[in-house]
Amino acid sequence: MIEAVLFMASTGMILSTVIALANRFLAVETDPRIEAVEEMLPGANCGGCGYSGCPAFAKAIIEESVEPGLCPVSSGDEAQRIASYTGMEPVFSEPYVALVKCCGDNTRSPERALYNGVNDCNAAINVAGATKSCQHGCLGLGSCSRACPFNAIEIDEELRIAIVHPNLCVGCGKCIESCPRDMITMVPKSAPIHILCNSPEKAPIQRKLCTRGCIGCQRCARQAPESIKMVNFLATIDYDNPPHDLSLVDTCPVDRIHTSLGIDYIPAPKKKKGAIKSLECHKVLGVAPQASEAEINKAFADKIVHYDISLIIKMDEEEQKQAIMESEKISQAYKDCLAFDPSAHTVKEGQ
Amino acid sequence: MADHLLFPGGVHPKDGKSISFSMPIQSAPLLEEYTIPLSQHIGTPAQPIVKRGQRVLKGQKIAEATDNISAHIHAPTSGEITSVSKHPITGEMLAMTNCIGPAGHMVSSLVITSDGEDKEGFTLMPIEEWQSIDKKILLERIKEAGIVGMGGAAFPTHVKLNPPQGKRPDTLIINGAECEPFLTADHRLMLEEPEKIIEGILMMKYILGAKTVYIGIERNKPDAIKTMKKHLREGIEVRELRVLYPQGSEKQLIYALTKRKVRMGTLPMEVNCIVQNIGTAFAVFEAIVMGKPLFERITTITGEPVVRPGNWRLRIGTSIGDALKMAGGVKDPEKVGKILIGGPMMGLAQFSLDTPIMKSGSGVTLLNKDEIVQYTSVPCIRCGRCVDVCPMNLMPSTMSIQAMKERFDLLEEWHVMDCLECGCCSYVCPSQRPLVQLFRLGKSHVLKKRQRELEKLKAKG
Numbered sequence: 001m002i003e004a005v006l007f008m009a010s011t012g013m014i015l016s017t018v019i020a021l022a023n024r025f026l027a028v029e030t031d032p033r034i035e036a037v038e039e040m041l042p043g044a045n046c047g048g049c050g051y052s053g054c055p056a057f058a059k060a061i062i063e064e065s066v067e068p069g070l071c072p073v074s075s076g077d078e079a080q081r082i083a084s085y086t087g088m089e090p091v092f093s094e095p096y097v098a099l100v101k102c103c104g105d106n107t108r109s110p111e112r113a114l115y116n117g118v119n120d121c122n123a124a125i126n127v128a129g130a131t132k133s134c135q136h137g138c139l140g141l142g143s144c145s146r147a148c149p150f151n152a153i154e155i156d157e158e159l160r161i162a163i164v165h166p167n168l169c170v171g172c173g174k175c176i177e178s179c180p181r182d183m184i185t186m187v188p189k190s191a192p193i194h195i196l197c198n199s200p201e202k203a204p205i206q207r208k209l210c211t212r213g214c215i216g217c218q219r220c221a222r223q224a225p226e227s228i229k230m231v232n233f234l235a236t237i238d239y240d241n242p243p244h245d246l247s248l249v250d251t252c253p254v255d256r257i258h259t260s261l262g263i264d265y266i267p268a269p270k271k272k273k274g275a276i277k278s279l280e281c282h283k284v285l286g287v288a289p290q291a292s293e294a295e296i297n298k299a300f301a302d303k304i305v306h307y308d309i310s311l312i313i314k315m316d317e318e319e320q321k322q323a324i325m326e327s328e329k330i331s332q333a334y335k336d337c338l339a340f341d342p343s344a345h346t347v348k349e350g351q
Numbered sequence: 352m353a354d355h356l357l358f359p360g361g362v363h364p365k366d367g368k369s370i371s372f373s374m375p376i377q378s379a380p381l382l383e384e385y386t387i388p389l390s391q392h393i394g395t396p397a398q399p400i401v402k403r404g405q406r407v408l409k410g411q412k413i414a415e416a417t418d419n420i421s422a423h424i425h426a427p428t429s430g431e432i433t434s435v436s437k438h439p440i441t442g443e444m445l446a447m448t449n450c451i452g453p454a455g456h457m458v459s460s461l462v463i464t465s466d467g468e469d470k471e472g473f474t475l476m477p478i479e480e481w482q483s484i485d486k487k488i489l490l491e492r493i494k495e496a497g498i499v500g501m502g503g504a505a506f507p508t509h510v511k512l513n514p515p516q517g518k519r520p521d522t523l524i525i526n527g528a529e530c531e532p533f534l535t536a537d538h539r540l541m542l543e544e545p546e547k548i549i550e551g552i553l554m555m556k557y558i559l560g561a562k563t564v565y566i567g568i569e570r571n572k573p574d575a576i577k578t579m580k581k582h583l584r585e586g587i588e589v590r591e592l593r594v595l596y597p598q599g600s601e602k603q604l605i606y607a608l609t610k611r612k613v614r615m616g617t618l619p620m621e622v623n624c625i626v627q628n629i630g631t632a633f634a635v636f637e638a639i640v641m642g643k644p645l646f647e648r649i650t651t652i653t654g655e656p657v658v659r660p661g662n663w664r665l666r667i668g669t670s671i672g673d674a675l676k677m678a679g680g681v682k683d684p685e686k687v688g689k690i691l692i693g694g695p696m697m698g699l700a701q702f703s704l705d706t707p708i709m710k711s712g713s714g715v716t717l718l719n720k721d722e723i724v725q726y727t728s729v730p731c732i733r734c735g736r737c738v739d740v741c742p743m744n745l746m747p748s749t750m751s752i753q754a755m756k757e758r759f760d761l762l763e764e765w766h767v768m769d770c771l772e773c774g775c776c777s778y779v780c781p782s783q784r785p786l787v788q789l790f791r792l793g794k795s796h797v798l799k800k801r802q803r804e805l806e807k808l809k810a811k812g
Contacts, residue, residue: 096688112702112703113700113702114725116725116726117785117788118785118789118792120792122792122795122796123789123792124789126791126792126795127455128454128455128700128701128702129454129455129456129457130439130455131702135456135457175620274590330620333409
């Protein structure tokens with residue numbers, strides 16, 4: 001017993017001496033400032049700054065005096081902290097976001113064939129050039145969405161289109177490479193107007209392929225010649241000098257205006273802002289769509305009281321049938337009203 | 352005797368050849384318009400040498416090969432070049448336009464509107480006494496006639512018949528296997544023009560200086576084997592092959608006939624073999640003895656939905672729609688599920704009837720809706736059937752998982768670039784996984800990566 005304890009203790013002593021010596025003589029000299037800066041960086045390793053990851057960027061900040069503001073993920077405060085730590089003047093670069101230059105979902109640019117293969121844009125493009133009619137549009141199979149480290153790109157599975165959420169997007173640019181049709185670009189977050197089309201085709205061809213494609217009419221280019229240029233038959237915004245006049249949106253011919261311009265892809269223009277449409281169930285109960293649960297309960301009780309079983313028994317056959325149908329309709333409407341979520345039916349501004 | 356003439360792996364799908372193999376080759380009626388893509392071969396696209404509005408004669412060269420691995424293109428009939436498009440930068444009116452290619456992408460092409468006279472304008476002189484003529488002249492003739500491999504890959508024949516210095520191929524293999532289900536174009540050609548094919552083979556043998564020539568024919572074509580054997584000449588041998596797909600693939604055919612193995616990443620030239628197709632031999636004969644450039648080919652139009660399936664001598668540039676009209680259309684348009692250029696295993700699905708048939712278009716196959724399975728793939732169950740049938744001895748099961756995890760670096764290590772895309776693995780997979788498509792995806796990524804590396808090297812100098 002005692003030998004074992006002694007043996008273990010002495011082994012421990014010897015090994016700890018070795019470690020202590022190794023720590024003394026074999027230590028690798030690192031700049032502690034690099035580690036400190038790395039701590040302050042977000043640690044997403046997205047590569048948006050142009051370096052291979054956060055450690056490499058931290059090293060570059062200390063050794064090459066690179067701007068901390070290059071990091072697209074960290075907020076202004078974080079960059080400020082790093083800058084004050086390193087003793088530099090912080091220079092903030094304009095935040096960029098990804099823009100998918102297409103609004104042609106499959107209701108606007110229909111699928112020309114049935115595709116039943118690998119759910120990946122790069123794979124689909126090898127099969128007869130993918131199924132979307134437009135040869136330049138978004139396929140909506142989600143290669144960019146999977147490449148995004150920040151979950152900023154959403155794929156609408158039904159409409160087959162990629163939607164960028166500008167609040168989540170940090171502008172790292174990983175999605176650009178993943179797109180087989182090269183239709184994702186980085187645009188300044190502050191630019192209010194965008195052209196959501198990537199097709200340089202002429203109007204007669206474009207009209208057949210997609211109802212919302214740019215037809216190259218040049219109206220917007222004529223109104224803002226300094227910021228919109230024509231490339232082949234596609235109006236293209238010069239983001240060094242982006243247009244800020246929102247009336248440009250109205251120059252785009254009917255049906256293409258709302259969706260061809262505007263940062264968020266908008267599925268289809270439906271209602272005026274803030275308005276909640278009352279559904280059938282609200283009409284039956286006679287309540288407002290915003291009604292609270294108590295109000296709905298009260299309205300239901302008031303209505304259903306006319307169809308009490310004691311009253312129904314007294315009616316003749318024809319009236320009974322009608323009363324039963326009516327009472328069923330009311331209870332169904334009551335259920336629907338309770339399940340109704342007003343926030344899901346509220347439309348954002350700008351439609 | 353022939354049981355050993357096969358390769359490892361392979362499958363035997365329903366062959367469907369009975370639909371069209373008994374139909375003699377018919378000549379196609381003259382059409383009003385032909386759309387001729389400029390890239391009908393592997394390599395750089397040809398450059399048009401005609402202007403818009405210019406009148407051309409049948410067989411006149413309308414597009415020229417730009418470099419060595421490229422092929423000339425000739426007018427299929429006499430008429431006027433009517434296609435037009437504007438140069439994006441200069442605004443100059445060009446003779447080119449865009450049409451949908453078989454791969455579904457837009458390709459630049461020429462359109463000829465026929466004048467109905469079908470006037471011949473062959474500029475090549477017929478060579479009768481080819482045995483006494485220099486090989487180089489014959490090679491030049493094959494190049495001038497724009498002949499490419501008619502089996503499907505469309506590799507320019509004059510490049511294949513001109514081995515690099517230091518290589519002396521001793522075996523010429525003629526591919527008459529036609530392993531692709533439904534297609535019968537080569538089969539009919541062997542039955543109807545055996546003498547011309549043999550003559551063409553002799554010419555190629557003379558150009559190459561090969562000692563032995565094998566004609567490999569699958570045993571499901573006994574009449575073709577009989578006919579070819581009847582017309583054999585010295586130095587040519589007909590070998591019966593076992594019926595197995597993909598017997599007609601270059602590397603598989605070489606192994607089956609000579610037991611030589613082509614190492615990965617190398618060409619058949621390395622094992623002193625050259626493989627040519629039956630259709631190519633016929634085209635070589637026509638080019639040399641008749642001076643006729645390649646502007647028509649035998650194409651099978653087949654499938655259950657076609658009213659009069661058969662084999663046609665189609666001019667290059669005939670659209671699928673026109674070809675189907677010749678075959679009497681389809682029985683019930685509602686029932687048609689898929690239109691393919693090529694056969695059901697390696698063919699390309701089409702979404703438009705305007706797609707033109709090119710030099711490599713050996714067939715148009717229509718499938719009914721009930722012949723197509725719309726499946727949902729489920730995870731791999733590791734049964735290993737795909738490994739058994741892969742003719743290249745790859746491991747599709749593991750590789751498909753690598754592709755799904757986007758590990759394209761691993762895929763390259765597992766030799767995805769050697770995949771033939773023959774589809775045997777997808778055919779047998781009980782989980783119905785889209786294996787070939789995943790490998791195609793992997794291949795495109797590997798090619799992109801190699802391209803990037805090349806550019807880096809170039810930038811470094």
